[in-house]
Amino acid sequence: MQTDLFPMLADYNRWMNGKLYDAAAQLPPGEVDRDRGAFFGSIHGTLEHLVVADTLWLKRFRSHPAGAGLAAIDAIVTPTALDQRQFGTLAEMRARRDLLDGLIVAWIGGLAAADLDTPLTYRRFNGEAHTKPVRPTLLHFFNHQTHHRGQTTTLLTQAGVDVGVTDLLVRVPEVEPKG
Template identity: 60%
Template sequence: MSRTAHIALLARYNEWMNNKLYEAASGLPAEELTADRGAFFGSLLATLNHIAVADILWLKRIGGHPRFAAALAPVLALSTPIALDQPLFDSLPTLREQRAWLDRLILDWSAGLAEADLDAVISYRRVNGEANQRQLGLLLLHFFNHQTHHRGQATTLLSQAGVDVGTTDLLLLVPEAEA
C-alpha cells in the first residue's frame, strides 16, 4: 500500500469514527455534554471542540504551502483559532455540522495527494509562535494520530455517561489481503 493510500485510509477512518462519536453523543442532554468529567479538556463537548480546533490549525498550516492552498482554500477562509481550548461552538449540532464539513474537506483533499506531495516541507508556527518545518507525510501521521488520541478520550467520556460507542478499531476499514 502506498503512503497516499495509507493517508486516504486514515481520512476514511477519521470520518467514520467522528460519525460514530457524534451519533453516540447526540442522545445526551446538554448538561451531560458539558459536564466536567476530569478529562484534559474537561467535557465531551470541549474535547470534540479541541479536535476541530486542532484540525483547522493544521489544515491552515498545510494550506499555507502553495501546492495545497487552492484545495484547502475553504479552511483558509476560516478564522484562525487562537487557543487549543477555544470553543468553536457551544452546541453539539452546530459542532457536528462543522465536523462533517471538515471531514469531507479532509477526504477530498487527501484523495488528491500524490506521493511526492508527502515529501513537501511545511513551514508553520505553533500557537505559541514557535517556528517549525516538517515533511507533510509525517505531519499527517501526527494529524491523524492526534485525532485518534482525543477520540479515545471522547469514547471514555461517553462511557462515563453510559453510552457505548461500539467497535472503534481501524482494522474494520483495513481491506482483506488476497491469498
C-alpha cells in the first residue's frame, strides 16, 4: 500500500466521524443512549467503542519510533475495556473524537515510507505481545473504524436519521483525464 493512501483514509475517517456525530445530534434526548440490540448496545456505545479503540491504538502507535507526533495521547487515560463508558454526553465524546481525529490526521500526514517499514510492538489487554508490520496494522486501524461506523450508520437510519453519502470515493480527489 502506498504511503499516500493513509492520509486519504485519515481524512475520510475525520469526515465520516463528523457526519455521524452531526447525525446523532439530531436525535431526541435519550435516543442516542437507547439500547438498539447492537454489539455495543446503543449509538453512544458504538461511538464510544471507537473512541476507546482509537485511543488504545494511538497509544500503541505512540510507542513506535515514528510516534513522537502522538505525544498528546499521553495525557489521555488508557481505557481498561473495549466497552468502557467514559462520556456522559455526545458533546463530551465528540470533543474527544475531534481531538483524536486531529491527532490521527497530523500523525499520518507526517509519516514517511521508512516509518511504515518499521514494525510495531505492542501488548493487548491480556498481556499478549505482538510485533506486526505497520502498513497492515494501520489498514486494520482504519478498517475497524469503518466497520463500526457502518454499524452506527445502520442504527441511525433505523432511528430515522439519514447520514447521507458515506462512500470513501467521495473523498478521492479528481484528476485531469490523460489524453
